Amino acid sequence: MGKISISDVEPVEASPAAVQSPPLVPADYPRSRLPVAPALSLASFLRMSGPPAPSILDAGEVRFVTSGRVAIALALKQMGIGPGDTVxxxxxxxxxxxxxxxxxxxxxxxxxxxxxxxxxLDDIVVKAASVRNVKALMATNYYGFHQPLVALRAFCDERGIQLLEDCAHSFLGSHAGRPLGSWGDYAIASSMKFFPVYEGGCLVSARxxxxxxxLQSAGAGFEAKVMLNSVENGFAYGRLPLLRALMTLPMAVKNALWGVIKARRHGAAPALAPGSSDGGFGFDPAWLTKRSSLFSRSMLRLVSRRRMGELRRRNYRHLYDALSALPGCRPLFATLPDxxxxxxxxxxxxxxxxLFRQLKSAGVPVIRFGEYLWPGVDATVCENSVDLSRRVLQFPCHQELRDDEIKWMIGQVRSAVKGEEGDLR
Incomplete structure (x- = not known):
């Protein structure tokens, strides 16, 4: 089956129903041999001396929700955004x-x-002047690297536009002496990208x-599913071996019972968690009133932000040093600023x-943010966005990667690019 192009997908009507995005074409790739996102382990709870890394949780009042996309919807609702408005x-x-x-x-x-x-910013000025009822501006700190937030804040203040700071990639970070998330009227983040949890996001406002x-609890089934899936993900990547041994029988019973439930519902099991937790597309407004699980909220307190930040920077530099000189490749960012x-x-x-196909086939945890742009967004809208959506491959640098796992991943990338033999141990 060939790749779906943007021209093959009809635009979605603006309707207060669950919105569906272009589907991904299924590919017969093996499961990643390394965790794409942090996997729960005993190391997750290790502490480092010194102050914690700045985070969006320091930016203002917080509400913990089940995903970043839910947080965006709640931010728009708080802003009073509705039909006839432009974002x-x-x-x-x-x-x-x-x-x-x-x-x-x-x-x-x-x-x-x-x-x-x-x-x-020049294009933003033109676009803001081209239509009426521009009520909000969404700005994304891509991959953890901040936008020119001082200039964006001034632009919005001058025109009476509300700023939504998208920190889905930047749960940690600061700019000009302030934590990321504190520049917007509202800000959102995705806990799942930074913590070893199955679901989670937050809505924050400094203003x-x-x-x-x-918000209210999504129920006991949701709470249990989040905890069990987080633990099972750790098991899948060789973490928590003692706990895995102790839980072999209970997990087998759980899986058997779940299979019976699915069979009785003719394969359609009840949705105990948002689709975002399983990497799904689509926005389900049913989760707008649901609070993040107790397990996920506890992990935000128990996991060391200092350790998370230091190890992410260390692992990023390791990948930068090993991959920056490969032929036909270069890091998207030239430096890693403080x-x-x-x-x-x-x-x-x-x-x-x-390269993507070869690495995925080898079990390398490579992902592609923005691979599918919204219908109608092509090179005439922004040539750089199309180029980035096609050419940027992303590799994990999270705090739960072990040194041998990073070494293996580097070996696989070098092998795929240069034909060298990767270290397959």
Whole structure:
């Protein structure tokens, strides 16, 4: 089956129903041999001396929700965004950033970004003046690297536009002496990208109270599923061996019972967690009133932000040093500034399609943010966004990767690019 192109997908109508994005074409790839996101282990709870890394949790009042896309929808709701309104959104994006705008009934207006992922402020000025009712601007700190937030804040203040700071890639970080997330009227983040949890996101505001955001538990089934899936993911990647041995029988019983439930429902098991937790697309407004699980909220307190930040920077530098000189490839960012705690290591590649297939087939945990842009977003809208969506491959640098795992991943990438033999041990 060939890849679905944007022209093959009909635009989604602005309707307050669950919004579906272009489906991914299934591929027969093996499971990644290393965890793409942090996997729960005993090391997750290790502490490092010194102050914690700055995070969005330091930026203002917080509400813990089940995903970043839910947090975006709640932010738009708090902003009063609705039908007839326009939201400036980046042309380099994933569907989860745009679906809540459509759900709110607003019109997304895509602005350009530069080759280094910073916003094209000149284009934003033009776009803001081109239509009426521009009520909000969404700015994304891609891969953990901040936008020119001082300039964006000034732009929004001058025009009475609300700023939504998208920190889905930047749970940790600071700029100009302030934590990321504190520049927007509202900010959102995704806990799943930084913590060893199965679900989680947050809505934050440094400027407004969040009393109007009322959340409730999603139920005992949800709470149990989140905890068990987080633990099982650790088991799958060789973490928590003693606990795995002790839970072999209980987990087998759980799986058998779950199979019976699915069979009785003719394969359609009840949705105990949002689709975002399983990497799914689509926005389900049923989760707008649901609070993040107790397990996930506890992990945000128990996992050391200092350790997370230090190890992410260390692993990023390791990947940078090992992969920056490969032919036909270069790191997307030339430096790792102070205050940046990266989500992943993005590598700009001349031949991304073949390299992606080879690495995925070898079990390398490579991902592609923005691979599927919203219908109608093409090179005429922003050539840089299309180029980045096609050419940037991302490799994990999270705190739960072991040294031998990083060495193996580097060996596989070098082997795929240069034909060298990777270390397969």
């Amino acid at each position: 400036l959104v980046p042309s380099y994006h994933c569907a989860s950033m745009i679906e809540p705008v459509i759900w709110a009934g607003a019109t997304p207006l895509f602005y350009r970004i530069r080759p280094d992922t910073t916003v094209d 407004h109270r969040l009393d109007g955001v009322a 205050g940046v705690y990266p989500w992943v290591f993005p590598l700009l590649c001349d031949e991304p399609q073949a």
